[in-house]
Amino acid sequence: MQKINIAIIGGTGYTGVELIRLLSRHPRARICYLTSRSEKGRKVSDIFPSLLGACDVPYSDMTDEMMVQIGKNCDVVFFATPHGVAMTHTPNLVAQGVKVIDLGADFRLQNLDEFSKWYGLEHTCGDVLAKSVYGMAELGNTQRDDIKSAQVVANPGCYPTTAILGLKPVIDEQNQQNEPLILPNIIIDAKSGISGAGRNAKMNLLFSELSDNFSAYAVAGHRHHPEISQGVHELLGSKFPQKIRFVPHLVPMIRGMFSTIHLTLTDKGRAVDWQAVFEKTYQHEFFVDVLPKGSLPDTRSVRASNRLKIAIHQDDDVLTLLVVQDNLVKGASGQAVQNMNLMFDLPETCGLDMAWGGVAVVP
Numbered sequence: 001m002q003k004i005n006i007a008i009i010g011g012t013g014y015t016g017v018e019l020i021r022l023l024s025r026h027p028r029a030r031i032c033y034l035t036s037r038s039e040k041g042r043k044v045s046d047i048f049p050s051l052l053g054a055c056d057v058p059y060s061d062m063t064d065e066m067m068v069q070i071g072k073n074c075d076v077v078f079f080a081t082p083h084g085v086a087m088t089h090t091p092n093l094v095a096q097g098v099k100v101i102d103l104g105a106d107f108r109l110q111n112l113d114e115f116s117k118w119y120g121l122e123h124t125c126g127d128v129l130a131k132s133v134y135g136m137a138e139l140g141n142t143q144r145d146d147i148k149s150a151q152v153v154a155n156p157g158c159y160p161t162t163a164i165l166g167l168k169p170v171i172d173e174q175n176q177q178n179e180p181l182i183l184p185n186i187i188i189d190a191k192s193g194i195s196g197a198g199r200n201a202k203m204n205l206l207f208s209e210l211s212d213n214f215s216a217y218a219v220a221g222h223r224h225h226p227e228i229s230q231g232v233h234e235l236l237g238s239k240f241p242q243k244i245r246f247v248p249h250l251v252p253m254i255r256g257m258f259s260t261i262h263l264t265l266t267d268k269g270r271a272v273d274w275q276a277v278f279e280k281t282y283q284h285e286f287f288v289d290v291l292p293k294g295s296l297p298d299t300r301s302v303r304a305s306n307r308l309k310i311a312i313h314q315d316d317d318v319l320t321l322l323v324v325q326d327n328l329v330k331g332a333s334g335q336a337v338q339n340m341n342l343m344f345d346l347p348e349t350c351g352l353d354m355a356w357g358g359v360a361v362v363p
């Protein structure tokens with residue numbers, strides 16, 4: 001069976017290590033290169049003992065020479081790096097026919113001004129950006145086909161994955177009925193585990209600052225806000241403008257994300273059976289579970305899996321959506337492997353169809 005030769009740039013970060021975990025069990029994947037500027041020469045299992053026997057590739061420095069080798073020998077490169085890194089190297093990789101999946105934000109926002117405003121950088125490859133595809137297969141079969149034929153895929157942000165997939169059935173139904181079913185005021189109250197902030201030594205990420213504590217951040221504006229808005233208005237093509245209020249919080253747990261989406265229904269919207277609409281929308285999606293009426297999902301139930309679970313609570317003019325996922329899997333590396341599967345014409349679930357959740361799962 002022919003293998004897919006893979007490089008992971010940023011193989012010591014939380015999403016990079018999660019890619020190693022998933023790809024080391026993927027039947028068609030062969031990890032050939034891992035980069036880390038700070039851990040060059042060390043083996044994965046020296047730093048992450050849980051991966052002993054899973055991957056013996058040593059970390060390499062990310063030099064120009066190394067990038068040339070990667071370009072020559074790899075079929076796909078995952079960038080699990082901060083924004084700004086992928087766009088520097090992607091044009092060369094694309095020119096060599098290599099596919100790129102960026103877990104960072106370089107190819108997520110199609111509007112160059114928005115990108116500069118939120119990320120404080122000028123985009124350096126607008127032409128590549130214009131041809132890149134937002135890697136969220138569950139947006140529908142057109143998106144899925146675009147991912148299949150893409151050379152560069154922007155892996156979605158973690159919060160936007162919960163928000164956009166949570167809102168999709170509502171926006172689609174509203175577009176179909178061609179009438180407002182919700183008031184144009186969407187509130188997304190979102191919580192993330194601390195791994196969402198990356199594997200960094202920062203004062204606010206210290207155990208004594210975070211444990212036994214709960215806080216909101218970026219209330220005035222978060223980088224994922226324009227991505228959610230792009231998802232609602234452009235990818236889902238909402239016929240009606242939506243004002244989106246998005247407030248993220250940090251929860252003292254390592255991994256997991258919980259977004260509560262508050263919507264107010266119009267008279268027309270009240271008449272809709274939203275449970276049925278959500279079930280129909282996602283009936284063929286392996287990675288999206290619409291839970292039975294009245295369910296209360298929790299983050300543990302999706303831990304280490306590529307599943308996103310949604311519960312719908314409808315009461316008079318109030319529609320509340322509870323959306324959970326693992327920020328490092330469906331919110332990052334699992335969705336990236338799902339995209340790789342599509343780009344290489346493999347079953348979407350290849351390497352991702354595993355048991356998950358439970359009380360004592362230690363991924």
Ligand SMILES: NC(=O)c1ccc[n+]([C@@H]2O[C@H](COP(=O)([O-])OP(=O)(O)OC[C@H]3O[C@@H](n4cnc5c(N)ncnc54)[C@H](OP(=O)(O)O)[C@@H]3O)[C@@H](O)[C@H]2O)c1
Nearest residue numbers: 010011012013014015036037038080081104196198199332
């Ligand atoms: N954490 C999440 O839940 C999550 C979810 C979705 C998306 N994302 C996105 O995914 C990307 C990676 O996130 P993460 O949480 O895995 O980050 P992280 O834990 O901070 O790891 C970053 C990795 O990139 C390397 N790196 C840092 N600066 C670099 C540079 N200038 N050039 C090359 N390599 C560099 C680091 O290793 P060295 O410094 O040793 O080179 C490290 O391996 C980010 O863009 C993030 O926004 C994260």
